[in-house]
Amino acid sequence: MSAAETRADGRPGPNTVSDVKPSSTPDIRMATLLDMPQMTPTKTAMDAQYDTYQNPFNSRYCSSEMKYVFSPRNRFSTWRKLWLYLAQSERELGLEISQEALEQLEQNLTIMDHEFETAAIEEKRRRHDVMAHVYTYGLKAPAAAGIIHWGATSCYVTDNADLIFLRDALDLVLPKLAGVIQRLGKFAREYRDLPCLGYTHGQAAQLVTVGKRATIWITDLLDDLHNLEHARERLLVKFRGVKGTTGSQASFLAIFKGDHSKVKKLDALVTEKAGFNAATRSTTQTYSRKVDVDVIHALSSFGCTCERIGGDIRHLAMFKELEEPFEPDQIGSSAMAYKRNPMRSERLCSLGRKLSAFSSDVEQTFKSQWLERSLDDSAIRRITLPESFLCADACLILLNNVSSGLVVNKAVIKQRIDLELPFMATENVIMAMVDKGYSRQDAHEEIRVLSHQAGAVVKQEGKANDLLDRIKRTAFFEPVLGELDALTDAKTFIGRCPEIVDEVIEEDVIPALKKYEDKLGAIGNEELKV
Known part of the structure; x- marks a missing residue:
């Protein structure tokens, strides 16, 4: 459960169905609760959650940090920060905004539990989420109520906030991915010269080493790391900024009495306050959905790598050469007690497959946009952007867990070599x-x-x-x-495998991970909930 769903005392927050109080303007969520079969408003929050669909990313697979990035509290608090940045910058450029107004905005940046209900009631009335939150924020900052959102359109907060979430989510993904590469690097070093059968076409082929095979995974993951780093670097110069309803900045030009330099400066000030290096010069009402395509492509490519690695581990587990971690009390099969099913790698393949599929969502959304804007992108992006990162986060938790405890069955590996090596020799x-x-x-x-x-x-x-x-x-x-x-000595058949391992670690891995050195130590064994 995210921070937006829980109060400090541990009870569910007001954005859960059971916590909405009846009022003269009923919340739509209460109506949903009342319509549920065999349920009444007196049901406890614990009871209600068992009658409501739970997204597996939230309940089973993901870290609290990633869930918070896309949580309601972080979303609407980020909107408030963006409104503060706008007001601060407009005041700096000479508009009449009082210091009291700025102070009230700054003192109420984090949306509180009871405000979710206020905003929900107002949104049901107005059918507009942004204006509902302008109203709710104004109640907490009355001196600023008249200038919140001055000159802006809804996408000023929704789109700029999404770009911030993409950036912050990438900042969580990258160190975790670096941690996976580091762990697999240690594994490759340990088994750099342990001969094992290579396989081509599913058939035994020329020998490689266990460590050399791991460098294949590492090389693909390094490509993913570079792709995601590049996506983040590009994102930092793609802020939407203040562009108005069609990207013309006409409303801001009117506010500043035709002073183009001040409009341009306003865009730059807000961009800097949000932590971005530059804003896109020309946008429509939204930032180009091609930005989503580029970011999610990098994540989807990583998803392909996850399924590839998981598949390799599953095949090697089938041969009994390599096994993923298996806990003392873990059950491999409900019927066959002896089994040690590779459930982590199977889940990795499943989630990697889903992650790779998200690219289609963003491609179709980008292609379907009309002229200066259409709203058919909204609902799908509310699902695709968070869930693609939640899926990547789940994959990284699995990869970190698996790479920290791979079991190499040397006797089985030798047995399989002995069966094939005489032919190779x-x-x-x-x-x-x-x-x-x-x-x-x-x-x-x-x-x-x-x-x-x-x-x-x-x-x-x-x-x-x-x-x-x-x-x-x-x-x-x-x-x-x-x-x-x-x-017929197996080690005479492995060519330069040990040297290749050393070269990959020294020339590829160590330089790539250097920028993450201060974070790698904090990445421990990720706990699997299930």
């Missing part, structure tokens, strides 16, 4: 025979026959691969029998 044996002066074609034919015999034993009899024993018993290969152990 045949080329080494052939080349060693050539070095001794024998015909490559003769060596190839001899080992081909033995390989098919050993393959039949593995496939048809279910026995261990005995190709090396067959080679040892064949007189043709006597010249290289003394070298056979070296020719």
Whole structure:
């Protein structure tokens, strides 16, 4: 439950259904409560929550910090900050706004619990959320009631606030992603030279190492980190600022008696106060929804990475080579008590798939905008923008948890190598025979026959691969029998895997994470609620 949903004493806040009091102008939420089957207004808040749909992001998957960014309290308090920035800047540029008005605005920046009900009643009456909150804020700051929202349109607060939320949400995502990369980097270092089967087309292929495989995940996550950093950097010069109803700034030009320089300065002052580097020079009533496309694309791309990593872990768990963390009292299956299902990785795939799908929402919304503005973007953005970040946050919690406790089953890995390595070593044996002066074609034919015999034993009899024993018993290969152990040592098949791990960590990971050094220590093992 977000800060906007809970009072300091722990009781639900007034934006919950059960806390709305009857009045001469009933709140629409009370009507909803009264219409619920088998419910009455005397139901407790605890009872009511079990009869109302709960978003899984809130109830199961996400951090309180991310939920607060998109909470009602933060949203409407941010609107108030934007109204304060506007009033302060207008006063600085000579408009008649009293110091008392500014002080009252500043003293009431955080919307209080009881004000949610006031605003809800006014919104039901006016069918306009922004004007409902102008009214509610004016009650707390009566000296400023006449100048709140002076010259602005609704998108001054709604759109500028959304840009602030996108920025602040990215500021939560980036360090968590850096933490995942750091943990996987440590894992890659630890297993930099542990040979394991590589797989192409789902079939056993040339050996790699456990650490080298982890660098594949790291490399993709580094791309996500850079994409999200770039999205944040671009966002800081895309503030909407003060643009008026169609982006012409006509209302502000009228307020400042045709002084273009003051209108331009007003835009710059508000942008600076909001913590942005620059505002978009030309907008419609809204900021371009292409900004949403660029930000959510970066998140959606990260979602693809999540599903890719989760899929790899699930396949390796199927082979019993690698396992995600599994707690002492955890149940893998309600029926099959022995099972250790990779539920974290499965959830990661599920949420990653959902995250990647959000890109379609913002693309369609951007394309469908008409001229200077249409309102068909509003409802979908209320869902897409928060939930895309909540989904990314849930994925990061899972990734941090999984990467902190991956279990490598070395004995199983060796067993699987032993089953396949003799076949892979045949080329080494052939080349060693050539070095001794024998015909490559003769060596190839001899080992081909033995390989098919050993393959039949593995496939048809279910026995261990005995190709090396067959080679040892064949007189043709006597010249290289003394070298056979070296020719079939798994570590001679991993190429530069250990060196690649070192290079990725030293040249890619460490420089990329340098800016997050002061935050990485604060990123602990994220607790999974379920």
